[in-house]
Amino acid sequence: MPRFAANLTLLFTELPFLDRFEAAAEAGFDAVEVLFPYEDAAPEVQRRLAAFGLHMVLINTPPPNWTGGARGFAAIPDGQDRFRHDFKRALRFAHAFNATHLHIMAGVADGDAARSIFVENLTWAAAEAPKQSLTIEPINQGDMPGYFLSDYDLAADILGEVNAPNLGLQFDAYHAHKITGDMPATWKKVKHLTRHIQIGGLPDRHEPLAGVIDYPAWFQGLDDGGYDGWVSGEYHPAGRTEDGLSWIKGFD
Numbered sequence: 576m577p578r579f580a581a582n583l584t585l586l587f588t589e590l591p592f593l594d595r596f597e598a599a600a601e602a603g604f605d606a607v608e609v610l611f612p613y614e615d616a617a618p619e620v621q622r623r624l625a626a627f628g629l630h631m632v633l634i635n636t637p638p639p640n641w642t643g644g645a646r647g648f649a650a651i652p653d654g655q656d657r658f659r660h661d662f663k664r665a666l667r668f669a670h671a672f673n674a675t676h677l678h679i680m681a682g683v684a685d686g687d688a689a690r691s692i693f694v695e696n697l698t699w700a701a702a703e704a705p706k707q708s709l710t711i712e713p714i715n716q717g718d719m720p721g722y723f724l725s726d727y728d729l730a731a732d733i734l735g736e737v738n739a740p741n742l743g744l745q746f747d748a749y750h751a752h753k754i755t756g757d758m759p760a761t762w763k764k765v766k767h768l769t770r771h772i773q774i775g776g777l778p779d780r781h782e783p784l785a786g787v788i789d790y791p792a793w794f795q796g797l798d799d800g801g802y803d804g805w806v807s808g809e810y811h812p813a814g815r816t817e818d819g820l821s822w823i824k825g826f827d
């Protein structure tokens with residue numbers, strides 16, 4: 576089975592944020608990700624990671640206000656100062672947590688100006704943080720209307736243009752199905768670009784069980800294909816988080 580991580584922004588929300596680390600470790604996870612770890616003091620998060628033997632797989636560059644606010648700044652033509660400021664801050668958090676990946680959020684934008692500023696900002700960020708793995712993630716338009724990056728061909732073109740060894744694709748299987756209608760075929764096209772995977776069930780982003788996407792078969796394919804990155808559960812549990820974790824234990 577792949578190496579699984581728990582997204583603590585979406586999982587274990589029965590508990591206050593800082594208590595989710597212990598719950599994830601007790602449930603059998605060795606690693607976690609947190610979308611926006613900017614509201615709690617970094618040393619407190621570090622303490623929880625160490626106390627429960629957890630690795631931080633990923634954090635995101637910050638939007639100012641996640642609830643109904645901006646979705647990032649990397650592709651916003653007049654948002655470059657904001658992006659660079661936020662990126663430096665995000666990098667400090669990523670270093671403090673020893674996070675494997677930092678996901679750069681593009682924001683809501685479209686057109687040629689957005690594409691060029693995205694390439695320019697990614698090129699700058701990759702040079703600014705040569706030792707940090709950076710990712711970009713296509714997100715479906717239903718969940719995030721107007722998000723700049725919602726196309727795998729565009730993501731592949733941009734990665735090719737930036738051509739930085741520390742920048743790669745974040746492949747969210749739930750978004751992939753929503754965007755292309757054929758997640759396994761999309762995976763085959765982009766797996767060579769991918770450095771992090773996220774999963775969730777279809778159609779409602781609940782547990783990644785067999786269904787629209789045959790996750791048991793896909794996990795086997797990841798193993799057979801030698802994928803050695805993390806696979807993170809990023810979904811809204813249908814009930815109690817613990818009651819829906821059969822996917823980390825081989826679907827028993």
Ligand SMILES: O=C(O)C(=O)[C@@H](O)CO
Nearest residue numbers: 610635678712714747773
């Ligand atoms: O929405 C997702 O899927 C993510 O992975 C986030 O990083 C952005 O919300």
Ligand SMILES: [Mg+2]
Nearest residue numbers: 712747773809
């Ligand atoms: Mg995702």
